[in-house]
Amino acid sequence: MDLSPIAEEYLKAISTLETEHARPIRTVEIADEIGVTSASVSSMIDTLDERGLLEHTPYKGVELTGDGEEIVTTLVRKHRLLETFLTDHLDYRWTDVHEEADRLEHHVSDEFATRLATFLDDPTTDPHGDPIPDTALTVSEESVQxxxxxxxxxxxxxxxxxxxxxxxxxxxxxxxxxxxxxxxxxxxxxxxxxxxxxxxxxxxxxxxxxxxxxxxxxxxxxx
Amino acid sequence: MDLSPIAEEYLKAISTLETEHARPIRTVEIADEIGVTSASVSSMIDTLDERGLLEHTPYKGVELTGDGEEIVTTLVRKHRLLETFLTDHLDYRWTDVHEEADRLEHHVSDEFATRLATFLDDPTTDPHGDPIPDTALTVSEESVQxxxxxxxxxxxxxxxxxxxxxxxxxxxxxxxxxxxxxxxxxxxxxxxxxxxxxxxxxxxxxxxxxxxxxxxxxxxxxx
DNA sequence: CACTAATATTAGCCTAGTCTAATTATCCTC
DNA sequence: GAGGATAATTAGACTAGGCTAATATTAGTG
Incomplete structure (x- = not known):
């Protein structure tokens, strides 16, 4: 079954925090990141754990599984492709595209992403300079930054x-x-x-x- | 407050039925159109009525108000602009664009619609030949069809x-x-x-x- | 090592939207 | 104008996701 946009937001938040801290992520950190209470996070962790998208060690924290990471990478790819489209073709300022992309990334199909990438000529970075994962969901070698x-x-x-x-x-x-x-x-x-x-x-x-x-x-x- | 995508779907269904029948729309017709039970429709009618988007005469039927119609027209505009983009630039077949547009129309901002229209050079019909309402939400004079x-x-x-x-x-x-x-x-x-x-x-x-x-x-x- | 502060979880309630089952209105036919 | 069919509404329950308040666990400090 498909994941709700809300569940996807949780996965994204956890992924962001994992990249930032390189260790299991605690309930309260997710709560702060998303802006909900720890209680809400606890219950969402249960459902995400049951779906095999993360591993939860009670009272210790969570880590995304491969499946969880894959979902996040798909979302990141959609997000950055959308941002690129918005700035390069719809004339948005690069400062303004994040919010629109954050909403749309949960609703565009994989088909849409594939076709948009082709339309954009398979870009490798978005308007903020962040790398865009390719179809195989691998992130291109980042230049030394x-x-x-x-x-x-x-x-x-x-x-x-x-x-x-x-x-x-x-x-x-x-x-x-x-x-x-x-x-x-x-x-x-x-x-x-x-x-x-x-x-x-x-x-x-x-x-x-x-x-x-x-x-x-x-x-x-x-x- | 913003309307949920689900509430928007109800308004669209009612609008479609009004165009088709030119008379107040009954609960069961909406239920059939959307694929939910009459009970669900009754309760959604209450909320939509309270928001002033339709007028409900119990046991008789509903009619959209001006506000309700305006929301629908905005959605139709977004839908048809999206369809045009999908076929003209993302190389979708015109047979395949309806579903994607039906999802996205609820999530793109008004700003996005305005900019997309400009990008598309303010088209007046979509790939199915249906007219696209303009920014003032008026539908252009249809050619004799x-x-x-x-x-x-x-x-x-x-x-x-x-x-x-x-x-x-x-x-x-x-x-x-x-x-x-x-x-x-x-x-x-x-x-x-x-x-x-x-x-x-x-x-x-x-x-x-x-x-x-x-x-x-x-x-x-x-x- | 015990106590306290911080964090996590659970319990219980709320809202939106769904359902089924029961009840109430309306309408059509005789 | 009464009876039955059809449609509409209401009642009551369920799910997802949110909250607050209460409880449980862990960790850090003296």
Whole structure:
């Protein structure tokens, strides 16, 4: 039987947390991520466990099974293909596509995803720079990408990925001219945790708090 | 508050039945249309009535209000825009798009619809030949269209609309080469309720039962 | 090692939407 | 205008997913 969009949201949340923490995920973490109570999470964990999508060790935490991960990867693929379509063809700003894709990913068929991918010419990254899993659901080798905070003053880098989940952060980066593909000259790293950077299409430097810069990854310029 | 996809399905069903019968719609008709029991319909009618989307006269039937009709028209617009996108850009056959559009129409935002319409160059009819309501939700003047059964042997017509809801009927028409835009020579009308027609891209005549032909509309050729 | 804080689970209730069974209205025919 | 057929509504129960409150487990600290 098919999974409800709600059950799918739980799987996605668990997957995100697993990637972030690399250890079993606790009930309360899922509750915080989704915005429901721990009680609700406990009961959804039961159903997901019965369906073989995760392994639950009571009082310890959960881990996705292969089946669970596969469902999540399918969703991620649909999500990122949709985002690509929305920005590249429907003229959405990349800052605005996440919410629409988050809703639609649960409702487009596999057939739709396959055809959309063909229409888009099988893209490998989405507008935030995140990799799009292919039909076999394998994620392509990511190019070497490092958080902006790892570079030093004086270096020039290209923005590779920006965080896709927090609207305010996306808005902040957009307004300061930072998006995937932007070339950046790192002017200075101040003591109070601010990066001074100069985007390639700007004259003045822009201040980026470390808190945000940590989640922006970049690769060295190819020259 | 937003309406659930299920509530939206009820409104669509009522609208379809109103168009078909031009009179208040009874509980059991809605039940048959959607495939639920009359009891379920009764209770949904209550909620829809409370929201001001229809008027219910107990034991008599329901009629959509202006608000109710507006919601349906928005859904129809989304549905037909989606169908157009699926056939024109994702290479779906026009016989296969109805189901996907029926799911997605409940989940795409108004913003998405607006942008999709622009992307598609503001089409006025969908792949089945049905008119697409514009942003103001007015349906464009339909060209004069008459059921195939109203024409006489010897006439040449162009298929304007095919039924969009029944997959088997669509499949039948597709296999016999009848789709919107097909030019048709009406060879004969037999006694047992069969039309013999010759599509423009075929040599042999094709037999269409009156039962089906009644729901295919056509306009006279422009020559 | 015991106690407390934090977290997890269970119990029990709520809402939306479904069902079956029982009841009530309406209508049609005689 | 009475009787029966048909249709509509109501009553009561079920499921998914949510909540709060109560209970149980684990972990950390003294």
């Amino acid at each position: 490092t958080p902006l905070t790892e570079y030093e003053a004086g270096e020039t880098v290209v923005v590779a990925q920006v965080p896709d989940r927090d609207h305010d952060v996306r808005e902040y980066l957009f307004e300061h001219g930072l998006e995937p593909g932007t070339e950046l000259y790192l002017e200075a790293v101040t003591a109070v945790g601010i990066l001074e950077v100069v985007p390639d299409d700007a004259d003045d430097s822009v201040s980026i708090p470390t808190k945000i810069a940590r989640h922006v990854s970049a690769r060295a310029t190819s020259r | 008459t059921p195939l059964t109203e024409y006489e042997a010897g006439e040449t017509v162009v298929v304007a609309q095919v039924p969009d809801r029944d997959h088997d009927v669509r499949e039948y028409l597709f296999e016999h080469g009848l789709e919107p835009g097909t030019e048709l020579y009406l060879e004969a009308v037999t006694a047992v309720g069969i039309l013999e027609v010759v599509p423009d891209d075929a040599d042999d005549s094709v037999s269409i039962p009156t039962k089906i032909a009644r729901h295919v509309s056509a306009r006279a050729t422009s020559r």
